[in-house]
Structure formats: structure tokens, C-alpha cells
Amino acid sequence: MHNPTQQQIEALAKEKGIDPDIVIAAIEDAVLAASHKYYKSDENLRTKFNSETGQVELFAVRQIVEDVNDPATEISLKEAQDLYGDAAEVDMEIEFPKSTEVLGRIAAQTAKQVIFQKVREAERENIYAEYSDRVGDVVPGTVKRFENGDIYVESGHVEALLPRREQSRAENYTTGDRVRAVIREVNKNAKGPQLILSRTDPVLLIKLFEQEVPEIYDGTVSIRGAVREAGDRAKVAVYSRERDVDPVGACVGMKGTRVQAIIRELRGEKIDIVEWSEDPTLFVTNAISPARVQRVTVVDETERVIEVIVDAPPETDRRWIET
Structure with a gap:
């Protein structure tokens, strides 16, 4: 110059x-x-x-x-x-x-x-x-301000929005708090692009497992599905491509260290990790444990509808997440 x-x-x-x-x-x-x-x-x-x-x-x-x-x-x-x-x-x-x-x-x-x-x-x-190619990525940010229940987060050189509907009910923030969230969508508006973040999306749970579990990161273990009642509980179905690798054990970690790190990030959200199976009966049995399954009937294979009859007390039934 x-x-x-x-x-x-x-x-x-x-x-x-x-x-x-x-x-x-x-x-x-x-x-x-x-x-x-x-x-x-x-x-x-x-x-x-x-x-x-x-x-x-x-x-x-x-x-x-x-x-x-x-x-x-x-x-x-x-x-x-x-x-x-x-x-x-x-x-x-x-x-x-x-x-x-x-x-x-x-x-x-x-x-x-x-x-x-x-x-x-x-x-x-x-x-x-x-950012349009980064939908589904987890990004760090700092809470800057609040508006009508929504939280505005500074992430890098952009201001992102964490709407009230995407916030976990177990979480409360104050200005200056650090937060990690998944990019749910990127919108264009008159003021420029806007990043919409989420703390409730199951993708956040999946990404956290990818970060904490090396076997998931390298592809040995894969997550076949995840559901959440954000702030309360979640279920994750995992599968191992190698017979000598226990997918559930890999995700839990020694003395639960891996899953506990994720639970802390999600402010105490309880996480059940179950082994996925191609056999619907076996998978459903794993998914709703500790309930005892009496019978599993495949109602519609195309729509993936299964009828399950269980022998479980009412208090256990109330703790299930729909799978």
C-alpha cells in the first residue's frame, strides 16, 4: 500500500x-x-x-x-x-x-x-x-439484552436471537452470561440477516454428544434419534458399528463423566440413553425401559406406528417420553 x-x-x-x-x-x-x-x-x-x-x-x-x-x-x-x-x-x-x-x-x-x-x-x-450454511451448528455467545421474553445474544460479529419459544424452562439468564445454542435458521430482513438460536432443539443434544463422545465424532457410534422435553428429560437412541464397542457405555463415559457434562450444559435435564435396533420390538423395549413390555404390535410399517402394551405402575408411565 x-x-x-x-x-x-x-x-x-x-x-x-x-x-x-x-x-x-x-x-x-x-x-x-x-x-x-x-x-x-x-x-x-x-x-x-x-x-x-x-x-x-x-x-x-x-x-x-x-x-x-x-x-x-x-x-x-x-x-x-x-x-x-x-x-x-x-x-x-x-x-x-x-x-x-x-x-x-x-x-x-x-x-x-x-x-x-x-x-x-x-x-x-x-x-x-x-451462516446460512451453518444451520445445525452449535455457536457460543454472550447474553446482551432482553426484549419481550426474547434474548439477544452476541455471537462473534453478529447479534443472534434466542426466542422465548426456543428457551428451556429450566434456564434463566442475566446480561453477560455465556450461552451455547444451535443455529436453527438464518433469516433475511430489512435490518440484515438474523440468526435464530435454539436451546430446545434435539439437534443441540445431538451436537453436544458429538462434542463429548469421541466414538460419535469418529463415526464408530451413531445417534439414530433424539427427543426432548427441554429442561425436563430426553432420550437418545444410539448404535455401534463395531460389535466390541458398547454404544450406551461410550455415551455415558467412565463413571458417567461424558453424559454428566451434557446434563450440566442443559441445566440438569435428565437424559436416557438407549440402544437402537433394527428390530422394532427390541428397540421399543429398550426405549421405554424400565417399563415391562407385554406385547409390541406393528400397526403400520409405512407410517411407523407401533402399539405397545406394558405392565407398569402409573407413576412410571408419567415419566416416559414419547418415542
Whole structure:
């Protein structure tokens, strides 16, 4: 970088996380808008950023024609050849320099507004492109403020929303608290992209197991399903691709260390881990344990409807999660 303008462009681009060419294009557009406002002519104006001088150059562009109909945008072939010789041909364009020093304070203010708008738009597009492919990822954040029961969380360089409906009833936050949540969706609105977070989505539970259990991370053990009553209890069905690896034991960890770490993250939510099976009867039996199964009947294989008759006391029945 050999001039202050170039250095400022690089600094702004780095701060906003955008390409320097986007900043340059914004500056060119801004000077063009200011020039149209100042000159108030029908000329075809064009701007170019000079990287050597750090200045934006302004040109009136005219097309070479045989007969001129619009002097503001056209130049005759004869006149063009008087200027440039035989190199000038019909349909070519000639750029005539114009001064930008006369634009004045009002035009400069217009340029500033255009630059801000263009850079902000580019920043928003960058944020959307970055996060739209991350739906389902767990991100850390800091609680910034509360509004009508919703929580606004600062995550990286964006402000995300944790709606009331996506909050666990077992959790309470204050400003400055750290929180981890899953990106549920990324929306576009007039103020820019908005990240919608969730602390109740079963995906959060799955992602936490992936982080805590190496056998899940490397693919030895897979999670075949998860359901939650957020803040109360959850069930996770796991399966091992290797016979000598106990999927439930791997998820529980030595003395329960792995599952306890997840329970702490979910503020005491009780987690049942059951072994998944291709056999519906065996899987259902595992899933609703400790209830004793009397009979399992597959009602509809397509819709995956199963009728289960159990022998269990009412107090146990109330503790089940629908599976």
C-alpha cells in the first residue's frame, strides 16, 4: 500500500470482513452518485479508482457515431478521428475527464451515505453467506439484552436471537452470561440477516454428544434419534458399528463423566440413553425401559406406528417420553 486511501480501504475491508474490491466499488458508486447530483446533465458518467494515486477519476463517456443525435452521450466519427486518428472507429467509447474537486459539501455527504450503504449491504451478504450454511451448528455467545421474553445474544460479529419459544424452562439468564445454542435458521430482513438460536432443539443434544463422545465424532457410534422435553428429560437412541464397542457405555463415559457434562450444559435435564435396533420390538423395549413390555404390535410399517402394551405402575408411565 503506497497511499493513505488504499490503507484506509484495506482497514475498512478487514474490519467489516469484506473484499477490498467491494469497498472500492462502493467508493466509485458514491462519487458517481455525487457527480450526477452536482452536474445535473444527461452525460453518461463513469468513475474509476486510481490505485496509484488513491483518487477516484470521473469521466464523461461518449460513443462514436456517424451522425450525432445526442451531443451529451455521442461524438461524431470525424471529431473522434481528429482527436485519436484512424484508431477511432464507430461504436467505440471515448472517456473525457471531468473534475471531482467541484462536487462540494452536499455531494460529498451523498457520497458518504452511498459508501456506508454499499459497505453495509456487502457486510450483510457476507454474514448471510457465512451462516446460512451453518444451520445445525452449535455457536457460543454472550447474553446482551432482553426484549419481550426474547434474548439477544452476541455471537462473534453478529447479534443472534434466542426466542422465548426456543428457551428451556429450566434456564434463566442475566446480561453477560455465556450461552451455547444451535443455529436453527438464518433469516433475511430489512435490518440484515438474523440468526435464530435454539436451546430446545434435539439437534443441540445431538451436537453436544458429538462434542463429548469421541466414538460419535469418529463415526464408530451413531445417534439414530433424539427427543426432548427441554429442561425436563430426553432420550437418545444410539448404535455401534463395531460389535466390541458398547454404544450406551461410550455415551455415558467412565463413571458417567461424558453424559454428566451434557446434563450440566442443559441445566440438569435428565437424559436416557438407549440402544437402537433394527428390530422394532427390541428397540421399543429398550426405549421405554424400565417399563415391562407385554406385547409390541406393528400397526403400520409405512407410517411407523407401533402399539405397545406394558405392565407398569402409573407413576412410571408419567415419566416416559414419547418415542
